[in-house]
Amino acid sequence: MGNSDDILGLDNQLCFALYAANRAMTARYRPLLMELGLTYPQYLVLLVLWEAAAAGDVVRVSGLGERLRLDSGTLTPLLKRLEERGLVRRQRSVEDERVVTVVATGPGLALREQARSIPGRLLCSTGVDPDRLMALRDELRSVLAQLESQAPSAR
Amino acid sequence: MGNSDDILGLDNQLCFALYAANRAMTARYRPLLMELGLTYPQYLVLLVLWEAAAAGDVVRVSGLGERLRLDSGTLTPLLKRLEERGLVRRQRSVEDERVVTVVATGPGLALREQARSIPGRLLCSTGVDPDRLMALRDELRSVLAQLESQAPSAR
């Protein structure tokens, strides 16, 4: 075990704790999402599209990117895969032909019902107190907001 | 903004908070690590190899995988890239030829001195109270341990 005061000790790094916990969490999702034929990022995209459909909003690729913090190099091929499977429709806007809007199709919207059980099942699967997880979520959001509020290269 | 009680609301998901915070954090590391010519996973591998060198231990590929929670499909090409750059040496064990050991070379060990400033600079860059970050790290480690202690498919 590394020294607990080693500034470069792997286990002392917040970044590694984040990195490992994130992958462990998505690994927990994987078998549940496989039932829906989705990867984890695809699931996140659908969460946004389901919310938009419920609110009657139209989402563009750039809107997905802002919400999920992903760029077009990630989203474009991901959306094409979802479109090939008929879960999503991409359409170039007629008012502004630079814009591509994305909506969930019938099958894409139907998936939401199957997805409904996922958060609950995952919560059980973790075996951690839900209140602790919610507190952790809030703290992560707070840190994320702080990270994003700063200039990218603040020293 | 999605309903705060929508069980499928993006912003209500712990998983998304983890996912976004992790990427924001590694994005903070990126410019600092670029000075050393390293990616973030390469940096993690070197953290382990530096620790091992200090302790006089020899690390095998499987040991790196256990420590970092990565499999050989990720590590093998990563280690080859580090080896091409002369930062690492891979050597098949003579006692057991299935085993490949990995050690940091002179230049690889020298990088540690340059890396020493990174945790401190990153801490400043986040603009978050260090005690809060340490508490967050400990909570993440605790959740990670809980996730890893359970059967992979515990319902």
Place this chain on the structure above:
DNA sequence: TGATAATGTATTGTGCACAAGATAATTGAG
């Protein structure tokens, strides 16, 4: 109006992650 800048998306290239399967070496039961 006609050049120029800004905007929104797509493409290309590199490097993780991870599943599945292959390969080679070692171990162990008989």
Place this chain on the structure above:
DNA sequence: CTCAATTATCTTGTGCACAATACATTATCA
């Protein structure tokens, strides 16, 4: 000793992430 099972690593294929660049469209201004 022999061969099946195990172990450790490597390979292949798919799908993110992200930087850099390209491209078409729209907006701006001299």
